[in-house]
Amino acid sequence: MIWFHNARLIDPEAGTEADGTLLVRDGKIAERDGPCPTDAQAIDAGGACLAPGIVDLGVQVGEPGAQHKESLRTAGLAAARGGVTSIIMRPDTDPAIDTPEVLEYVTRRAVARTPVNIRAMAALTRGRAGREMAEISFLLDAGAVAFTDGDHVTTDTRLMARCLQYAAGLGALIIGHPQDPGLSRGTCATAGKFASLRGLPSVSPMAERMGFDRDMGLVEMTRARYHADQITCARTLPALERAKANGLDVTAGISIHHLTLNELDLSDYRTFFKFTPPLRSEDDRRAMVEAVREGLIDVICSMHTPQDEESKRLPFEEAASGAVGLETLLPAAMRLYHSEGLSLAKIWGALSLNPARRLGLPAGRLAVGAPADLVLFDPDAPSVLDRFSLQSKSKNTPFDGARVEGKVLATYVAGVAVYTQEE
Numbered sequence: 001m002i003w004f005h006n007a008r009l010i011d012p013e014a015g016t017e018a019d020g021t022l023l024v025r026d027g028k029i030a031e032r033d034g035p036c037p038t039d040a041q042a043i044d045a046g047g048a049c050l051a052p053g054i055v056d057l058g059v060q061v062g063e064p065g066a067q068h069k070e071s072l073r074t075a076g077l078a079a080a081r082g083g084v085t086s087i088i089m090r091p092d093t094d095p096a097i098d099t100p101e102v103l104e105y106v107t108r109r110a111v112a113r114t115p116v117n118i119r120a121m122a123a124l125t126r127g128r129a130g131r132e133m134a135e136i137s138f139l140l141d142a143g144a145v146a147f148t149d150g151d152h153v154t155t156d157t158r159l160m161a162r163c164l165q166y167a168a169g170l171g172a173l174i175i176g177h178p179q180d181p182g183l184s185r186g187t188c189a190t191a192g193k194f195a196s197l198r199g200l201p202s203v204s205p206m207a208e209r210m211g212f213d214r215d216m217g218l219v220e221m222t223r224a225r226y227h228a229d230q231i232t233c234a235r236t237l238p239a240l241e242r243a244k245a246n247g248l249d250v251t252a253g254i255s256i257h258h259l260t261l262n263e264l265d266l267s268d269y270r271t272f273f274k275f276t277p278p279l280r281s282e283d284d285r286r287a288m289v290e291a292v293r294e295g296l297i298d299v300i301c302s303m304h305t306p307q308d309e310e311s312k313r314l315p316f317e318e319a320a321s322g323a324v325g326l327e328t329l330l331p332a333a334m335r336l337y338h339s340e341g342l343s344l345a346k347i348w349g350a351l352s353l354n355p356a357r358r359l360g361l362p363a364g365r366l367a368v369g370a371p372a373d374l375v376l377f378d379p380d381a382p383s384v385l386d387r388f389s390l391q392s393k394s395k396n397t398p399f400d401g402a403r404v405e406g407k408v409l410a411t412y413v414a415g416v417a418v419y420t421q422e423e
Contacts, residue, residue, distance in 0.1 A: 001025045002415060003036040007045035007376070011366045012052065012349035022050060024372040027414035031368060045376060048409055051348050052364045053085025053116075053373035054329065057253060057355040058175075058229055059304040060322070061087075062393075063109065064102075065094025069394050070306040072106075075326065076114025078391040080419035082327040083375035083408040084302075086117040086363055088355065091128065092150045098123035098134045100142035107143060115418035116411075117373070119359070121146045124163050124174065130154040133163050140172055145359045148175035148229070151276050153211065155181055161218050168224040173358065175227045178212035178236065179277060188317050189278045194263050201317060205233035205284065208277060212236050216243050219250060227358060228252040231297060232280050234287035241296060251358055253299035254288055256325060256332045261285070261398060271312045271319035272398045275303075289340050292350055299358065300350040302329040306394030324392045328399050334379050334406030344379065372415035381407035 002024040009020045009032070023031040023040065036042050056079070062069040079087050089106070091097035097106060097120055110118035122144035126132045129152070136147060147167060153176075154160045167174050187203040189195035195202035212228060216239060219226045231240060231252040243250045257275055262282045265273045273279060280288075291297040305322025312319050325332075333351060336342045356364030363373050387400040411419040 001037060001040040003040040003042050004045055004050055005036065005042060006047060007050040008047060009366060010049050010051035010344045010348050012345050012353040013365045013367060015345045017344055022366065024415040027372055029366060029368055029370050029372050032366070048376055048378050049344065050374060050376050051344070052352040052366060053375050053411065053413070054083050054351045055086040055088065055355040055361065055363055056084045056304065056326065056329065057088045057299055057301045057359070058090055059087045059302065059326065060090045060092055060306065062306060063093065064106070069308050070392060072110050072118070073113040074391060074393045076116050076118070078326040079116045080411045081391050081408060083330045083377060083411050084116060084326055085373035085375065085411060085413050086119065086356070086361065088145060088359065089118055089120040090150055091121050091123040091148065096123045096128045097121070098126050098128070100135065100138045103139060103142045103144060116413055119143070119145045119361070121148050121175065123147070124149045125154060125159070128152045130156055130159065133159065133166065136163070136167055136172055137170060140170055146173040146175050146227070151177050151179070153177055153179055153181045157214065157218070161222060164218050164222040164224040168222045171225065173225045173227060175229050176215045178208050178215060178228050178231065180207040180210040183207035183210070184277070187278065188274055189266060190263050190280050192263070192281065198266065200266070203278070205235050205280065208233045209235045209239060212239055216248065216250070219243070219248050223249070225249045230254055230258065230277060230303070232258045232277050232284065232288060234284050237287065237291055237296060251298040251354070252296070253301055254292070254297050255303035256300055256329050257303065257323060257398065259285065259288055259292070259300065260332050260335050265398065269316045271314065271316055272323060272396050272400065274316060274319055274321050275323065276321040289336065289342070293342055293346065298350065298354045300333065300347070301355070302326055306392055307396045308394055312396050323396050323398055324390065324394055326392065327390050328385065328397055330377060330408055331385070331404040331406035332399060334404070337379060338405055372412060374412040375408060376410040377406060377408045379406050381405065383407060
């Protein structure tokens, strides 16, 4: 039993930030703002923030198939150090998580090797190849929390409609990657003057809008539950707003990199800044921050994508896309707090409460009876980020050498400390 006191409680469900105490008993939150029981371990938070642990929707783990990039063990350690108490794993493994057998294998290994919660998404089509629907019903029974082919966009519209219709009958959540693959294939920057000056193959932001419009037409036809993994362009926001206003069961997410970086960061051709979709203009970035503030964009995630040195030390066009983010998600999110004026309750709604709700998980809350998955952090602690200090096997972070504010002091899963900052 643990009693936290002198803590600044960040409650995204109530939308409040207030000083208080919190009692943890038997792995759950037992009481708020009550006295300390005589048999409880008292922890003085020293005025630091105590919030629900982050639920990171869309984490790539290399196991099975690419353990040299990231294993379940190292991903779990990185998550604990970053205040992430629930990893929602993508199915882009080798083999892909497209059968109950592979899903059960990953689940068993995750339980044995990681200190945090790991839930897996399953592939929407076999091998993520977009040719044949995966065994959605059996995978759902085996514990899949959602279905996605990631950035392998299904170009067969009839097959996509069948998948959505079948998933709708089961109440399964489909996660799409809004992008027109024909327009975006072979590109690495957002179309505009900057990309032209740098000589980079680019794609119009309309590729995202077109992909989203197609998916919304199919969602309207099938009434399926749908989540867009990344909405990054201002041109897509009116379509997202219309879909929600029309009563479609649609939510949207964005990576922390697209909220805190822009296309000008590509100026030195540093491949750590290469993402899918590519970084957008500053106007788009600011529009996305405002969409988070208004609640139009529901989820912020790390989109953790480990890549080894060999795949990044290439010409910009040829280098692999993506960056690690489990450990940098919280300090990067503090940029939204310090520079953009988003409240901590609003940020934690997008980092924890909303993804948990969308997936039907009990996490993301400070309510009595909720799991005691918690992060204790100092939002103002300054540091210089060193990529070689990361727990992740891969070190491909765009924040290497950046001055950041925000540090995780401790992470708790079911009331047990899985990470404590070294003195």
